[in-house]
Amino acid sequence: MPKVLISDKLSPRAAAIFEEHGIDVDVKPGLSPDELKAIIADYDGLAIRSATKVTADILNAATNLKVVGRAGIGVDNVDIAAATKRGVIVMNTPNGNAVTTAEHAITLMLSLARQIPDANKSTKAGKWEKSRFMGTEITGKTLGLIGCGNIGTIVAERAQGLKMRVIGYDPYLSPENATRLGIEKLELDELLARADFITLHTPLTDATRNIISADALNKTKKGVRIVNCARGGLVDELAMAAALKSGHVAGAAFDVFEVEPATDNVLFGFDNVIATPHLGASTTEAQEKVALQVAEQMADYLMKGAVTNALNMASVSAEEAPILKPYMVLGGLLGSFLGQVEADGITAVVTEFDGKAAALNPESVVATTLAGLLGPAMESVNMVNAAAVASSNGIAVSTVRHDRQCDYETLLRVTISHKTGDRTIAGTLVGGNKPRIVEVQHIAVESDFPPYLLYLRNYDKPGFIGDLGSLCGKHGINIATFHLGRREAGGEAIALVEIDGGLPKTMLPEIRALDQVVRADALHFALDI
Known part of the structure; x- marks a missing residue:
């Protein structure tokens, strides 16, 4: 159950709204900075007005914090840059007062x-x-x-x-x-x-x-x-x-x-x-309105993934959230694939939306894609700060929506440019929400995103599958699924091999030493995007 701290004086209805959404809430106005710092790690959300100062020091201690909600429009008391770096969404209520x-x-x-x-x-x-x-x-x-x-x-x-x-x-x-x-x-x-x-x-x-x-x-x-x-x-x-x-x-x-x-x-x-002493928002109606609004916004984010009036992330409505979530997961996994294969020297990222995906609000999907891509090489990258991290590292980010006939009902394609060329991967959703790879380096090959996956580029020659199987048997590695794709007979091919458990460190060099193998990478995926 998510847990929220209300650290400034808000309408009692705000606490009730959190509870009605199934969120545990503590009301502790008047905390000193040291007192807040000592307890903030226990909370997923922090609801404030103007008294609480959400500094970088507080945010560094907020190891579980996901969202800060400001009941009001001004956020001078929140270090938004530090919050973004920590992956904490900052919301306000611009219309309430x-x-x-x-x-x-x-x-x-x-x-x-x-x-x-x-x-x-x-x-x-x-x-x-x-x-x-x-x-x-x-x-x-x-x-x-x-x-x-x-x-x-x-x-x-x-x-x-x-x-x-x-x-x-x-x-x-x-x-x-x-x-x-x-x-x-x-x-x-x-x-x-x-x-x-x-x-x-x-x-x-x-x-x-x-x-x-x-x-x-x-x-x-x-x-x-x-x-x-x-x-x-x-x-x-x-x-x-x-x-x-x-x-x-x-x-x-x-x-x-x-x-x-x-x-x-x-x-x-x-x-x-x-x-007058900053009375612009000081009416009974306004104070009630902003308190209820910030509680609803924070609850919708913590329980449904909806993002409203965020200052450091694109908005996602409660209606959009369940539709976007599978695409956000797919984008994150596609990005993670490329990030584990080619994490250094990235100069540009293009995310293409095809079929049904072309009608989506792309920003949150691009955010999770960037987080997946940059995560393997950089610490603390998440969907909130991924765009800023990409920009600060000189990575150009662009989005393309296609209005055309697509081979799949819906499709995402991610292409990165790096110091030695380009790399691309495409994926779709099967059964409405299950992510699946359908293309790597413009070669058609289908695979799920299992926890452990071998990505192999090889020459399409007899003996490759047998040699790889023998090597896996030697190390006690069980092959769960084996997916192959090629450009042409005898030419460049790709294998996506699901294995049970991680690969021993000593085994990857042996795979790369096989005559038919051009490159080999051991990938790991998690679905908790």
């Missing part, structure tokens, strides 16, 4: 427009400074969105309902989607020049860090108001303070800061700055 965060951005924008926090404070202090708090209407004003993803599009809808014009900058927003959403898509500099209000809704990356810089602020119109409910670090806070002091920026509202908790900040001294 989208409405709540969008509403908070709209709330802050309206509060800025009418100076509500300061007016509230002044009135409660017994003052009646009606003439001091002269606001501005938002009707007819232009809202500039930096980032038009889930949250940004919700902000756009709300702003349009308030009769604002909406412009947006997002490299990933297609012109068709922009038109559908009623957003005028612009380059960043043009947005900065035209917007009366700017709201940010983008993750913090190397490309977006300080996207609102001193230079960007100089390009905005005088009197602009800026709202950040996305991530600290998107705005250069010192540059913002200078723009507020000069009067170029009329006001700013921040829910996130470069350093959090933000107990002291250069922006706190300005009356025209509204600050």
